[in-house]
Amino acid sequence: MVADLAILYEHPAWFMPLFAALDARGVGYATLQPHGAFDPAETVAPAPLILNRIAMSAFLRDAEHPIFWSSARIAQWEGAGARVLNGTAALAVDTSKARQLSLLARLGLAIPKTRVVHRAADVEAAAESVGYPLVVKANIGGAGAGIVRFDDRDALRAAVADGTLPTSIDGVLLVQDYVPARNGTVTRMETLDRSFLYAIEVEGGGAFDLCPADACQVPGSTITMTAVEPDRALRDAAEAIARAASLDLGGVEVMVDDRDGVARFYDINALSNFVARPLDVLGWDPHARLVDRLIAWIEETR
Template sequence: MTHRPPLAIIYEHPDWFKLLFAALDRRNVAYQPIQFQDHHFDPENAEAPAPLVLSRLAMSSFLRQDEHPIFYAQSLYASWELSGARVINGTQALAIDASKARQMALIQSLGLDIPATRVVHRQADIIAAAKTLRFPVIVKVNIGGSGAGVSFYETLEELTQAVANGSTPKSIDSVLLVQEYVPARGQQVVRMETLNGNFLYAISLNTDGGTFDLCPADVCLIDKPRITVREYKPDQDAIRAAEAIARAAKLDIGGIEFMIDDRDGARRFYDINGLSNFVADPLNVLGWDPHEKLVDYLIQAIEKIREKAA
């Protein structure tokens, strides 16, 4: 058996994890960075690159490459887990992260509010589904990222024309969500970050409504000047809800997003995101760097694995 570091980090985006790598280097944590590009595995020799693997797979990877690793990762992580490795945000979390339909079902099962939603797998069924909802509606791809694959329709006639001319969104897994458009109170959405099933911090993202792309990381905000990011102090009900969602989703690290429906004041949860790039400019927005908390968590996980192996 070749010598392995205690930690491997597998990722797709070339720039998003420099701050994490820098934090690990400062703390002298040995790790192996692995990019999905050029990666392959042998199911007959499925030893993981490390006993602990951190998944940093972005659902938006399909926007950057046609041969994206989203479905590949499902098989890869299963293979590593079967070999005895622990994968942070592994197969169970990935199954939720890669399906907005499953996210809606999970959130609703916890007794929490979601946008009124219909799920279809054929373009031809969009109209029938939409007729059971209040307009305006959005059509959303099941696997998306950075706001991709979300279209807004004010009327049934507008949606019918879009279906007829083939301009409605197309999901890479052929599953679509038709949802009532939720007018967010104050044009504000909230993203609550969790770590190990516990609340970490929250931010509010305010937009003029001109985009569904509300990624709060540095590389995401470069071309989105209409979005402002601030720290948000959620109430205990919101914290308990986010923690319940994260634990039910087997999400080791990730974000839970909600908005307040301006029509009735309901807190509607609409997204579970397994990739936390963390907020841009955290020292100014939060007063502390969440990467340090993540490194603490990784060090503790490494120590637990070592104790179990001893």
């Protein structure tokens, strides 16, 4: 018997709360691992509704990561008639910070000054047009991976010369203005079905890894998370981003530039984990809302 819902995931721990919430509501589902071989000529999907939970940080856990394999697999399921939540359109945005920034700019939102390169030889010239301090980022990152700050030309030249620049699994790098976040905090807004769900303010002490799930945090992490109510302009922006990026479920990150007070958007995340200890931080569990919507999506696909 084919399940109404299938969930594609690769992290061994992140989705236990979701599975528990589905079990508590009696929702049947199948779990799919991104392993093995598939026939691209197949015309049958594993379920009429599939939830994609492949993280861009998968390459940190396995050199033989499933990111691009999963993209092809999801396209094949869509071609077979399945509805895939966070499907190929969302993945096209999730797998490229450069695309994310272009989308944000098209929506009229402020972003950090950025140049996109694919050769180390072009990094220094890109840096001169951006200015210091700056960060060099992997186009495909996750959990803060592939981000290095450079405060001056000499430090950057040394990294280019000795081959210690960050690398990206697609060969693309971003040279980006280092934005001093006001009060050292960023705001992470979560959306569900293109609508605002909740927001947290994250203070990371200068760290680039600001993943809100316990499983992402290193022992002794000083990251703090506080529930906040962003103003209407930010909420509207998050919803506009979710619509433009085809995000059925995902997060948007923004920080206020302490130099000029401008809210600069910089990240769109289709695999956005809900905050750890939600009852303590939010006072409610967003997994319940997600299960409600999944049940409705199941009904829509029947």
